[in-house]
Structures are given as structure tokens and as C-alpha cells.
Amino acid sequence: MRLVFAGTSEPAVPSLCTLLESGRHDVVAVVTRPDAPAGRGRKLLRSPVGAVADEHGIEVLTPQRAGDPDFLARLTELAPDACPVVAYGALLPQRALDIPPHGWVNLHFSLLPAWRGAAPVQAAIRAGDEITGASTFRIVEELDAGPVFGVLTEPIAPTDTAGDLLGRLAVSGAALLRSTMDGIADDALRAVPQEPGGASYAPKVTVADARVAFTDPAAAVDRHIRSMTPEPGAWAEFRGERLKLGPVVPVDGPGLAPGELLVERKQVLAGTATTPVRLGDVQAQGKKRMPATDWARGTRIEQQEHLT
Template sequence: MRLVFAGTPAPAVPSLRALIESPRHDVVAVVTRPDAPAGRGRRLVRSPVGQLADEHGIEVLTPRRPGDEDFLARLTELAPDACPVVAYGALLPESALAVPAHGWINLHFSLLPAWRGAAPVQAAVRAGDEITGATTFRIVRDLDAGPVFGTVTEPVKPTDTAGELLDRLSLSGAALLVSTLDGIEDGTVRAVPQPADGVTYAPKVTVEDARITFGFPATAVDRHVRSVTPEPGAWAQFRGQRIKLGPMMPAEGEYTDLEPGEVRVERRRVLVGTATSALVLGEVQAQGKKRMSATDWARGSRIEQGERLT
């Protein structure tokens, strides 16, 4: 099939690569978000999807809005049979949805109708889901509500961060997307409506959302930290300054006298209190510092008894 691929961040790259390598499909163009400033110099940088397209000599379209007349005119000229989408990052208007004969086929990193929205992997980790997956579906006007072509499942490991889980889903999801497009071309797959029950939502996670509340039980704190690792990154305040915190380990069976957020420095580990048992801090990054082990951070900070993370 003749395809125009839409995607932006690194998790979309495996899908684009798989479609480029597929002998059955021809990626004639890529749609991605406009180049954005990055790094200390704030120079404009192409998205990961755009970079891969450039490497393969594929036309890259970067409309400010996918409803722009110039973009719609070029999309119509390209005459795609279908437009696969993976984490593009912008809502598609009806005028764009109407162009490809087989529609826009989205790869979403959850088992729909669970976790519709921008942050399904983070939501699955935070909720303690044991199984998640990826879904291919036809895009309609309502958010992630279109009929489903296929799914693939993926177990959530007890120590998974959102980044680790997304890395696995981006690979298994890429295979699912290719097989879905193969089936659409062959006429062997058809989209079926999503169930009316079991709908949950996963809105975008902000930096403020990533702040840790140590007054929750240890299990909830652990899941929360892993759900926002690596982005936007879990954080708390210590001595009035923000510090980033990596995944923590349960202090198995130890119900200490630590208050929520209270820090206790031991010889080989640093504990922090929660509403239940203590957690063992992992990596810590203070403002203006590199990431380091919690023991190194505590040694340099000379933490006094009773000090807290808030």
C-alpha cells in the first residue's frame, strides 16, 4: 500500500522503520511535528521520526496544524491508501481524515478501551496493571474511540518504569501495525467497535503531576515514581530545593518509625518513610548536580535526623 506515516517521538521510530523495510508497503511521506528547540543552544532539531525519514530520503511534512490548506493539498496529491499514526502529537481534523481511502490507522499503547489519551503507559504502571498492550484502530473524531483492528498484549513487570515498558511496546506494536496494514490490504481484517464498558482515560502527565506524595502507601509511591520515569521525572523538595528521584526499592517487611518523607541514612542505604513501610532510595539528582546514588547524595548533604523529603 501507498502510505503517509504520521509520528514524532522515539517510540514511533520502530513502526516507521518496520514499514520502510516492509516489501508490501511504500512510505511516500512522513508527517511529524515541526522542528523544536533543544539543548543549551536551543537550536532547532528534527523529531526522531523526521530524522529517520531524512536518512531514507523520504519527504517530510511539518505542518503547524494538520488542517492547514497547504498540508491538505499536498496530502491529497500524495494520494495515500492509508495513513498509519504513532504518537503524532496533534489532533487530526475531518478534512485530513477523509483523504486516505482506508483512513488513518493509529497504534495506541494500551488495550483499548482502557487508557485512552496521551499517557497510557504511565497510567498502566501507576495503576499497577499486570497486563497491558497495544491496539491498532481507525481514527475517528472522538478521542481513541475508533473501531479496533487488532491487539497485542505485554506483561507489566514489577520493576518496570514507563520508559522500559514503552520500549517493549514500541517493538511489539510495530509488528502489530505492519500486520494490520497487511490485513487491510488483503481484506482479511476488519475493524470492530470498542466495548462500551471499561473505558478509562490517561491524560498527559505534567511536571507537577510527577511530584511525589510520601503520605501515600509505599506501593503507591513506588508505582508513581516508576510511572514518571524517565519523563517527566519524579521529584520532591529537600531543604527548599527540588530534587529528582529515580525508582525506589521496598524495604521488605520493615515497618519503621519513619514519618512520611522522613529520611534515615544507614551505612549502605538511605530510607524514606511513607504511609506504610519505608522505601530504599535509588538515584538522586539535586539541582545543578549529576545523578548519583542515594548514599553519595546523603553523604554529601550531611542529612540530619528528622529531615524530610516533601
């Protein structure tokens, strides 16, 4: 089939590469978000998906909006049979959805209808789910509500960060997307409507959402921090400044008030609503990431100081 692939961030790269290597499909163009400023110099950088397309000499389309008339006209000229989508990051209007005869086929990193929305991996970890997965479905106007072509499952390990889990799903999901496109090309695959009930939602995670509430139980604090690692990065305030927090470990320990710090020779503990957690790496404003014990020695934490 003739394909126009839509994707932007790193998790979409395995899927694009898998389709390029398939030998069955012709990726005639890539749709990605416009180049964005990055780094201290704020230099415009191509998205990870756009960079891969450039390496393969594939046309790259970067509309500000997927409803832009020039973009829709070019997409019509390209005449794709289907448009696979992974982590594109923009809404698709019905005018765009109507162009390919087999539609836009999204690889979504959850077991739909669970965790529809922009941050399904973070939501699954934060909720304490033991199993998640990925789904391929045909995009409709309602958010992540289209009929499903295929699914795969993936266990969530007790120490998984969002980055760990998303990395595995990006690879296994790429194989699922390829098999979905093969099945559509062979007219051997039919999408099944999602169950009408049981939908849950995972909106985009903001920096404000990443703040740690030490008034929660230790298990919830642990899950929250892992769900925000590496992006946008969990944090709390210490002495009025933001302190980024890497994954923690719930431990049996002395009774501490929520957020109260206890510095010991080989560990730094923070209180929660239940048992303490042992801090891992931390990063103070303007500093490099370092083990919490090194940070505590340099900071000279006083008795009963708190993270808030």
C-alpha cells in the same frame, strides 16, 4: 499500499522502520511535529521520526496544525491509501481523516478501551495493572474511540519503568501495525467497535503531576516513581529545592513519618504512609545523578529531615 506515516517521538521509529522494510508498502511521505529547540544552545532539531525519513530520502511534512490548508492540499496530492500513526502528538481534524480511503490507523499503547489518551503506559504502571498491551484502530473524532483492528498483550514486570515498558511495546507494536496494514491491503481485516463501557483515560503527564506524595502507601510511591521514569521524572522537595528521584524499593524498616529520611551506612530510607522505601539514584538541582547514599553523605542530612 501508498502510505503517509505520521509520528514524532522515539517510540514511533520502530514502526516506521518496519513499514519501510516490509517490501509491501510504499511510504511516500512522513508527517511529524515541527523541528523544536533543544539543548543549551536551543538549536532546532528534527524529530526522531523526521530524522529517519531524512536518512531514507522521504518527504517530510511538518505542519503547525494538521488542519492547515497547505498540508491538506499536499496530503491530497500524495493520495495515500492509508495513514498509519504512532506517537504523532497532534489532533487530526475530520478534513484530514477523510483524505485516505482506508483512514488513519493508530498504534496505541494500551488495550482499548482502557487508557485512552496521551499517557497510557504511565497510567497502567501507576494503577498497578499487571497486563497491558497495544491496539491498532481507525481514528475517529472522539479520542481513541475508533474501531479496533488488532491487539497484543504485554505483562508489566514489578520493576518496569515507563521507559522499559514503552520500549518493549514500541517494538512489538511495530509488528502489530505492519500486520494490520497487510490485512487492510489484502481486504482481510475488519475493525471491531470498542466495548461501549469500561473506558478509562490517561491524560498527558506534566512535571507537576510527577511530584511524589509520600503520604501514599509504599507500593503507590514505587509505582508512581516508575511511571514517571524517565519522563518527566519523579521529584520531591528537599530544603526548598527540587530533588529528582529514580526508582525506589519498598522495604521492611523502622517506622518513619511520610517523607522522613533515615540515612544508614548502605542505604537511605524515606517514610511513606506504610513501610519505608529505599531510595535509588537521585539528582539535586544543578548536580549529576548519583546514588542516594553518595548524595546523603555530601548533603549531611540531619535527623528528622523530610522529602515533601
